[in-house]
Amino acid sequence: MDPKRSRNSPDSPESTRFPDEVLERVLSLLRSHKDRSSVSLVCKDWYNAERWTRTHVFIGNCYSVSPEIVSGRFPAIRSVTLKGKPRFSDFNLVPENWGADIHQWLVVFAEKYPFLEELRLKRMTVTDESLEFLATSFSNFRAISLLSCDGFSTDGLAAIATHCKNLTELDIQENDMEDNGGGWLSCFPENFTSLEVLNFASQQGDVSFDALERLVARCKSLRVLKVDKYVKLEQLHRLLVQSPQLTDLGTGNFQQELTPRQFAELESAFRNCKNLHTLSGLWDATSLYFPVLYSACGSLTFLNLSYAALQSGDLVKLLPHCPNLRRLWVLDTVEDKGLEAIGSSCPLLAELRVFPADPFDLDINHGVTESGFIAVSCGCPKLHYVLYFCRQMTNAAVATIVQNCPDFTHFRLCIMNPRQPDYLTGEPMDEAFGAVVKTCTKLQRLAISGLLTDLTFEYIGKYAKNLETLSVAFAGSSDWGMQCVLRGCAKLRKLEIRDSPFGNAALLSGLAKYESMRSLWMSACNVTMNACRILAREKPRLNVEVMKDDETDSRVDKVYVYRSVAGPRRDAPPFVLTL
Amino acid sequence: MSKPLQEHDYIGLSEGPSMETSEKNKGLNLKATELRLGLPGSESPERESKIRGVNGGGDGGGKSLGGSESGSVAVKEAVPLPPKPVPEKKPQVSGSAPAAKAQVVGWPPIRSFRKNSMASNPPKNEENDADAKSGSGCLYIKVSMEGAPYLRKVDLKTYSSYTDLSLALEKMFSCFTIGQCCSHGVPSRGLSESRLIDLLHGSEYVLTYEDKDGDWMLVGDVPWEMFIESCKRLRIMKSSDAVGLAPRAMEKCRNRN
Numbered sequence: 091m092d093p094k095r096s097r098n099s100p101d102s103p104e105s106t107r108f109p110d111e112v113l114e115r116v117l118s119l120l121r122s123h124k125d126r127s128s129v130s131l132v133c134k135d136w137y138n139a140e141r142w143t144r145t146h147v148f149i150g151n152c153y154s155v156s157p158e159i160v161s162g163r164f165p166a167i168r169s170v171t172l173k174g175k176p177r178f179s180d181f182n183l184v185p186e187n188w189g190a191d192i193h194q195w196l197v198v199f200a201e202k203y204p205f206l207e208e209l210r211l212k213r214m215t216v217t218d219e220s221l222e223f224l225a226t227s228f229s230n231f232r233a234i235s236l237l238s239c240d241g242f243s244t245d246g247l248a249a250i251a252t253h254c255k256n257l258t259e260l261d262i263q264e265n266d267m268e269d270n271g272g273g274w275l276s277c278f279p280e281n282f283t284s285l286e287v288l289n290f291a292s293q294q295g296d297v298s299f300d301a302l303e304r305l306v307a308r309c310k311s312l313r314v315l316k317v318d319k320y321v322k323l324e325q326l327h328r329l330l331v332q333s334p335q336l337t338d339l340g341t342g343n344f345q346q347e348l349t350p351r352q353f354a355e356l357e358s359a360f361r362n363c364k365n366l367h368t369l370s371g372l373w374d375a376t377s378l379y380f381p382v383l384y385s386a387c388g389s390l391t392f393l394n395l396s397y398a399a400l401q402s403g404d405l406v407k408l409l410p411h412c413p414n415l416r417r418l419w420v421l422d423t424v425e426d427k428g429l430e431a432i433g434s435s436c437p438l439l440a441e442l443r444v445f446p447a448d449p450f451d452l453d454i455n456h457g458v459t460e461s462g463f464i465a466v467s468c469g470c471p472k473l474h475y476v477l478y479f480c481r482q483m484t485n486a487a488v489a490t491i492v493q494n495c496p497d498f499t500h501f502r503l504c505i506m507n508p509r510q511p512d513y514l515t516g517e518p519m520d521e522a523f524g525a526v527v528k529t530c531t532k533l534q535r536l537a538i539s540g541l542l543t544d545l546t547f548e549y550i551g552k553y554a555k556n557l558e559t560l561s562v563a564f565a566g567s568s569d570w571g572m573q574c575v576l577r578g579c580a581k582l583r584k585l586e587i588r589d590s591p592f593g594n595a596a597l598l599s600g601l602a603k604y605e606s607m608r609s610l611w612m613s614a615c616n617v618t619m620n621a622c623r624i625l626a627r628e629k630p631r632l633n634v635e636v637m638k639d640d641e642t643d644s645r646v647d648k649v650y651v652y653r654s655v656a657g658p659r660r661d662a663p664p665f666v667l668t669l
Numbered sequence: 670m671s672k673p674l675q676e677h678d679y680i681g682l683s684e685g686p687s688m689e690t691s692e693k694n695k696g697l698n699l700k701a702t703e704l705r706l707g708l709p710g711s712e713s714p715e716r717e718s719k720i721r722g723v724n725g726g727g728d729g730g731g732k733s734l735g736g737s738e739s740g741s742v743a744v745k746e747a748v749p750l751p752p753k754p755v756p757e758k759k760p761q762v763s764g765s766a767p768a769a770k771a772q773v774v775g776w777p778p779i780r781s782f783r784k785n786s787m788a789s790n791p792p793k794n795e796e797n798d799a800d801a802k803s804g805s806g807c808l809y810i811k812v813s814m815e816g817a818p819y820l821r822k823v824d825l826k827t828y829s830s831y832t833d834l835s836l837a838l839e840k841m842f843s844c845f846t847i848g849q850c851c852s853h854g855v856p857s858r859g860l861s862e863s864r865l866i867d868l869l870h871g872s873e874y875v876l877t878y879e880d881k882d883g884d885w886m887l888v889g890d891v892p893w894e895m896f897i898e899s900c901k902r903l904r905i906m907k908s909s910d911a912v913g914l915a916p917r918a919m920e921k922c923r924n925r926n
Contacts, residue, residue: 181775238780264782292782319786347809347822373786397786447787449777479777506777563776588775 110139118143145169150608152190152214153633156656157198169208169233170199176611176650177561178586179213180238183613183648185637187663191215191241193223194661200227208233208259215239221246225253233259233287243268244293251277259287261314272297272320278305285309289316291340291371296320307332316340319373319397324352330359338368344375344398353382361385370394377404387411394419396445402427409435417441422457422479429462433469441475442466449479449506460487467494474532475500482513483540488522498530502537508564508589511541518542524549527557537561547571551578562587572596576603586611594621597649601625604632609652618644625651626669633658634669808897814842814905815874825897831889838876842905878903 117139120126123146130140146169149155161167174190176183192214199206206228216239224231231254236242244267250260251274275297278285285305290297297318306312306329313336315329321342330336348356356379360366366386375398387393390412395405396419405420405428415436420428422444432439444458451457460483467473473495483505492498503522511518519540527533527549534556538546542565550557551574558581566572572592575582576599585607593616604610604625619636626634637648658668808825821841828834876888880899888896888903 178775178778180780181778182781183775238782264780266781294785347824396783445779445783446777449779449784479779504777508773508776561778563778589773 108135110135113139114143118145121146123148142166146208147171149173151652151654152195153656153659154608154652154654157195157202159656161198161202165202167203168206169210170195170203170206171210171212172214173212174214174239176586176609177213177584178588178611178613183588185663185665188666189215189659189661189663191217191220191661193217193220196220196223196227204228205230207231208235210235210237211239212237213239215241216246217241218243218246218249222249222253225249230256232256233261235259235261235263236265237261237263238265240266244270244272244274244295247290248274248277251275252279255279255282256284257282258284258311260285261287261289262292263289265292267292267294269293269295271295273301275305276301280304280308283308283310286311287314288312289314289340291316291318293318293320299325303328303332309333310335312336314338314368316370317342319343319371322346323348323356323379327352327356327359330356330363334359334362335365336363337365339363339366339370340394341369341371342373344372344379348379353379357382357385364389366390368392368394370397372398374398375400377407380404380408383408384411388414390415392417396421396443399423399447400428401425402431404428406431412436413438415439417475419443419445421445421447423447424458426458426462426465429458430465433465433467436470438472439466439470440472442470442473443475443477444479445477446479446506452481452507454481457481460484463487464490464494467491471495472497474498477502477504477537479504479506481506482510483519483522484512484514485517485519485521485525486512486514488519489525492525492529496529497532498526499532500535501526501530501533502535502561503539504537505540508539509541510539518545520545520549524553527553531556533557535559538565539563540565543567544571544574547574551575554579556581558582559584560586562590564589566590566592569593569596569599573599576600583608585609587613587615589614591616593617597621598625601628604629604651605653607653609650611648611650613648617646617649619646620644622646622649623669631655635659635662636667636669637665638667810900810902812838812841812903812905815907817842823903825900830893831896834888835876838903838905874905875908876903877906 113136117126117129117136120129120140120143126140126144130137141163142165144164145166147160147164147167148171149160150173152172152174172192172195174192175188178184179188190213192211200223204227207230209224209231210233214236216236221242224234226249234250234257242265247260247262250257272293272295278301282305286309288305288309295318297320299321302317302321303325306315312333315333315336316338317326317329317340319342321329323342323344323346326341330339360382363386367389369383369386369390369392372395375395377400387408388411391414393412393415399421400423402424405424409415409431413435416438418432418436418439418441420432420443424431429444432442444462446457448456458478458480460480463476463478463480463483464487467490471494474497476498477500480503483503488503492501505519512522519538520543522540523536523538523542523546526536531553533554536550536554536557536559538561544567547566547570550560554560555578557579560575560579560582562585569592572587572590573596575585576596582603583606586609588611592612597612597617598621600610619638622634622636625632631653633650633652633654635650636646637650639647662668809822810825811820812823813820823834823837823841825834828837877885878888878896878900879902880886881901885904891899
């Protein structure tokens with residue numbers, strides 16, 4: 091990009107004489123933010139055309155940029171996606187009040203983007219005041235999605251419901267939300283009918299069911315409805331009767347004593363839902379009431395059973411009714427037999443997640459093993475996304491699995507006991523992950539576990555050429571491991587490491603690399619303050635943030651390194667040292 | 670979740686004794702091949718010939734740091750680790766009992782929302798689904814009535830008081846009690862709220878329950894919360910059978926007649 095080149099210069103290439111209007115028209119059709127980023131790097135004119143036509147901005151790390159910079163570059167934004175805290179904050183590794191508060195963003199947006207329509211936040215702190223400010227500052231506001239956020243209560247939802255007259259989407263997923271009652275649903279005005287997406291599955295209390303029923307009845311465009319577990323089966327029936335057009339349903343509690351007539355009515359209601367492709371919720375479901383679902387299961391592509399402690403027999407009964415499943419989430423109570431049923435009933439399966447019902451139970455006789463995983467891989471050759479929590483695994487099994495399914499893009503294996511070796515041979519699990527990276531050339535995301543030496547990291551650095559995200563816990567033997575990864579994985583963007591013996595040499599070996607990455611997280615490793623200071627000094631465009639519990643220990647507990655054009659953040663709490 | 674450990678008490682680094690033992694057993698000595706910063710004045714371990722000297726990363730990096738580094742890293746290796754709170758799990762074939770471990774912060778990596786959801790509705794792998802479940806989900810118990818051909822089940826969590834429960838039981842068992850009413854010449858109007866309570870606590874029936882200790886008790890003595898925690902099953906008994914259980918009912922009977 092040559093800043094000196096002007097539009098009318100005789101030396102400029104043909105493209106700069108292209109009329110702005112046409113260029114902008116063409117570029118406005120681009121949706122992918124990666125494409126837009128590429129386009130903006132072509133030349134100054136394209137940069138300008140792109141910035142004027144961008145309507146949606148995706149910010150993967152809220153501290154990498156400031157709201158002033160964003161609004162300065164992109165004048166016409168209608169939709170913002172922001173991600174805040176490091177991913178390990180989901181697992182309580184980041185103390186409270188760390189930051190990632192949305193409020194300052196909203197203040198700037200209220201001034202610069204008064205026509206803002208959509209806001210999607212992940213791992214941000216959002217207070218009720220912020221939600222109220224949002225609801226009252228943007229008259230066109232349509233869609234809010236909060237995933238894994240904290241700081242707000244149902245009062246904030248009430249503010250949204252009260253003020254956002256054109257709301258189409260209220261999507262509250264897996265948040266730490268305070269429950270101040272279910273009255274917020276009654277705050278939608280009686281003449282409000284525009285809702286298309288309503289997800290309050292993470293509420294931990296009752297809602298006013300009458301208000302919910304009336305809302306569902308009058309919002310004829312509602313396509314996604316996910317209720318919380320306090321909505322009972324007979325109430326679900328009343329909702330379904332009002333909304334057979336749903337494509338995405340999250341039920342409430344799926345266990346209630348029904349009379350035969352109620353059972354038949356519920357079955358009929360499900361039968362009328364001809365467009366259902368996603369089903370979730372199903373708290374406490376047992377196979378007793380699955381038959382009400384059968385008629386709706388034929389079109390299902392995503393079934394989330396991860397809140398129902400089903401046994402293998404339950405899956406055996408249910409799955410043959412769901413031949414079109416692409417995505418399936420289950421609890422490990424289904425055990426290997428249940429996974430065998432998946433292997434035989436779901437040939438189109440692309441994504442499987444197996445969550446542990448009792449993660450702190452060390453009894454190896456519970457849950458799933460390597461056999462179940464192998465069974466799925468045999469029956470589901472299209473599998474490309476897996477998240478698998480287990481208590482035992484072998485190198486040979488993983489090798490077999492990736493041979494059956496070489497197209498993995500996301501491979502997240504969690505052997506729940508830290509540093510557990512191959513339980514048959516007693517060896518480290520290096521060869522397992524070696525097989526994964528050698529065979530799965532499209533691998534973008536990898537999470538490793540078990541007993542792992544530096545050899546695993548050698549393999550990753552050598553073979554995982556498309557790897558973008560790597561999660562490491564209790565793994566490796568020395569700095570060498572981390573160095574292999576930093577050197578070898580050209581596309582690496584996110585590296586998060588905990589409880590591994592990587593120290594200063596490893597940290598500093600990535601000096602040249604961190605600016606091409608979104609972030610690096612290291613906690614409970616061997617890194618000291620000095621190395622962090624050196625990194626901060628050598629690379630001023632990186633923010634190096636350190637958290638230390640123990641004053642006497644020169645090791646840092648947590649270091650979070652990320653690139654930023656906004657400089658060091660000004661809202662860091664006292665326990666975060668910005669170097 | 671119980672109070673988590675301090676994060677840096679992670680279970681065993683490569684220097685951890687049991688891990689070293691297991692490694693050494695295989696003829697490796699990874700400690701020796703570990704790259705250190707190797708700065709002047711710091712201790713440097715014996716190195717075997719198997720060192721990966723190809724990559725100058727470790728040593729090269731160390732050199733470029735100059736003398737500003739206090740050498741604390743290398744010194745650190747000599748310092749014994751904080752005592753591990755739990756024994757290391759040794760590599761063994763299956764079948765061995767896993768060592769008891771204290772919980773590690775944030776491990777296994779599951780979001781709090783999911784953990785909280787499962788905590789309040791613990792899955793019971795061994796128990797029959799039909800048995801009472803604990804937790805805030807639901808609390809189904811069997812209700813039997815003398816003379817009724819089959820039992821019913823109620824979810825005690827859906828009621829907030831004894832009155833609620835009475836009303837619900839009235840609805841459920843009305844088919845049996847109406848008959849009784851009629852046969853005694855009482856005008857058959859719809860059973861009202863007070864009727865079944867009369868029936869239950871009055872002349873005909875008493876409501877009893879089996880508690881955790883297996884004793885049969887009269888419903889209504891203890892506060893509601895305590896009742897639902899200890900109640901395992903309900904039984905609607907004829908007061909004539911409830912001798913010793915329902916002194917109040919017996920008294921009412923006597924007073925009425």
